Amino acid sequence: MNIIDRYLLREWLGPLLFALTALGCLMTTGFVLFGLIEDSARFHYPLVLILQIMLLRLPEMLYYTLPMASLLATMLAVSRLANDQELLMLRITGMSFWRFSAPFLAAALSLTLLAIALNETLVPPSAWLARQALHQAQSGEPLALPRQEHLLFRDLGPEGLRHLVYARATDGHQLQGVVVQAFEEQQLKAVLMANTATFRAGQWRFEQGSILELGEREQILRAKFASYELSLPATLQTLISEARQPLEMNLTELGQYIQALESGGQRVSALKVRWHQKIAVPAAALVFAALGLVLGARTLRSASQGLGLSLLIVFVYYLLMSTGAALGDSEQIPAWLGAWLPHLVTGPLAISLMAKRNRWA
Numbered sequence: 001m002n003i004i005d006r007y008l009l010r011e012w013l014g015p016l017l018f019a020l021t022a023l024g025c026l027m028t029t030g031f032v033l034f035g036l037i038e039d040s041a042r043f044h045y046p047l048v049l050i051l052q053i054m055l056l057r058l059p060e061m062l063y064y065t066l067p068m069a070s071l072l073a074t075m076l077a078v079s080r081l082a083n084d085q086e087l088l089m090l091r092i093t094g095m096s097f098w099r100f101s102a103p104f105l106a107a108a109l110s111l112t113l114l115a116i117a118l119n120e121t122l123v124p125p126s127a128w129l130a131r132q133a134l135h136q137a138q139s140g141e142p143l144a145l146p147r148q149e150h151l152l153f154r155d156l157g158p159e160g161l162r163h164l165v166y167a168r169a170t171d172g173h174q175l176q177g178v179v180v181q182a183f184e185e186q187q188l189k190a191v192l193m194a195n196t197a198t199f200r201a202g203q204w205r206f207e208q209g210s211i212l213e214l215g216e217r218e219q220i221l222r223a224k225f226a227s228y229e230l231s232l233p234a235t236l237q238t239l240i241s242e243a244r245q246p247l248e249m250n251l252t253e254l255g256q257y258i259q260a261l262e263s264g265g266q267r268v269s270a271l272k273v274r275w276h277q278k279i280a281v282p283a284a285a286l287v288f289a290a291l292g293l294v295l296g297a298r299t300l301r302s303a304s305q306g307l308g309l310s311l312l313i314v315f316v317y318y319l320l321m322s323t324g325a326a327l328g329d330s331e332q333i334p335a336w337l338g339a340w341l342p343h344l345v346t347g348p349l350a351i352s353l354m355a356k357r358n359r360w361a
Contacts (some may be wrong), residue, residue, distance in 0.1 A: 004090070005103040008077075012107055015076035019069035019310075020062075027061045028054065043138050056130035059122035060247070066115045067281065070108045071288030072310040078104070078296030087297060097358035101293050108289035115282035120250045128248040145172020145243045153236050153264035160186050163232060167197070170240045174198050178206065180230065189214055192230065199237045203229045235260035246274035254278070269335055273328035276339030277321075284317060287343055290350035294357055317342050 036050050081087045090100055135143040148170050155163035161183050168177030175197040182190040194209030206228045213221040238260040246254055254275050261268045291313060320342035328338020337344075 004095075008081075008100075008103045009107060011081060012073055012077040012104060016069055016073035018076070019072035020065060023068050023072065024061060024065045027065050028058065032057045032061065039138075045137055049133065049137055053130050053133060056126045056133070059118055059126045063115050063118045063123050064281070066111045067284040067288055068310065068314050070111050070285035071292045071313060074104050074108070074289045074292030075296040075310060078293055082297050097297075097354060101290070101354065104289055104293055105286060108285045111285045112282045115285065116279065119278055119282070124244075124248045124250050124253070128244055131245075131248070143243060145241055147171050148240065151175070151240065152266075153239060155233050156263060165232065165236065172241050172243065175240070178209070192228070194228070202234070204232050204236070205229050233263070235263055239264050239266070246271060251275065251278055269331045270329040272335035273325050273338045276336050277325070280339040280343060281321075283343065287346050287350055288313070288317075290354055291346070294350065294353040297357055317346060320345055
C-alpha cells in the first residue's frame, strides 16, 4: 500500500464513522426502539428490559448497517476529493479510475468480512437472547419449543427408504399419534402405531401402541405393546426441537438444520435462501462501494444529499432482495439466485458505470 492509498483510506474513515453513527441510529431507532416503546404501552416493559433488548439487538443492527455505511462513506469521501479537485489531480498524474477505486473496494471487502464474522459470532446468540427476553416479558413464561402438526419424516439409507414416520402433532419434546412404516429393500415389512413417542438415551420410545409385521404370503402378525424402543436417526429429534430462527443460527448450524429437514422430506427452499443471504447481504458492501465511487465522483452538494441518495439506493437494493427472496421461497427460482438477485442486477450496473467513468473522467 503506497502513500496515496493510505491517504485515500484516511479520507474514507471519517465518513465511515459518520455513516455508521447516522445509519446505526436510524436502524436502531426505527427497527428496535419504536417497536419496544409501542409494545411497552401494552406489556409495561421496565426500562432495564428496554435497554437490555437494545444492547442485544445492536450486533444485528451493525450487521445490516455495515453494507449501507460502505455506500455512504465511499460516496462522501470521493465527493470531497472531487470537490477539492484532488480526484482531477490524480487523474492528471495518469491514475485510472480503476486504480483510484482499489483502496475503497478493499476497504469495502474488509467490511464484508467483518459483517460475516459478526453474523457467525455475536448476532445469533444475541438475537436468540433478545427474543427469549421479549417472550418472557410478554407471556411470563419461557420461550417454548415450536408446535408442529402433521409431521412427516423420511429415514433414507444407501439402499433407499428405511423408515417413514408420521406424527399427528409434536410439541418439541414428544410425538403424538405416531405411525412408523419400516421398509427392507424398498418393501414394506412392518407398521408401528403408538399414542406417543419420546427420544431418550439415543432411542425413540413408543408408548401404548401396536405393531403389524407383514410376513411372507401376505401373513400379518399383530402385537400390542405398552412400551417399545426403536432406533431412528437423531435428525428427527433435531427436526422437532429446534426453536431458533435462521437469524439466530450461524452458517454451520443453519446448514445442519437444513440437512436435517431435507432428510426428513421437509421443504427447505426458504431456509436455503436465508443461508445464502448470510453471505449475500454482507457482500452488498462491495456493490454499494462501487456505486458510491461513481456517484461520489460526480460531486455532492452536502452530506444530507449523500445520505438521501444512499437511502434511495438501499431501498431499491432491498426491494430487489425481497423480490428475490419471495421467488426463491416459492421455488420459482433456485435458492442461490433468490439470495444473489440484487447483486446480479446492481453489480453489472455498477461495473459498467465505473468503466464509463474511467473513460470519461
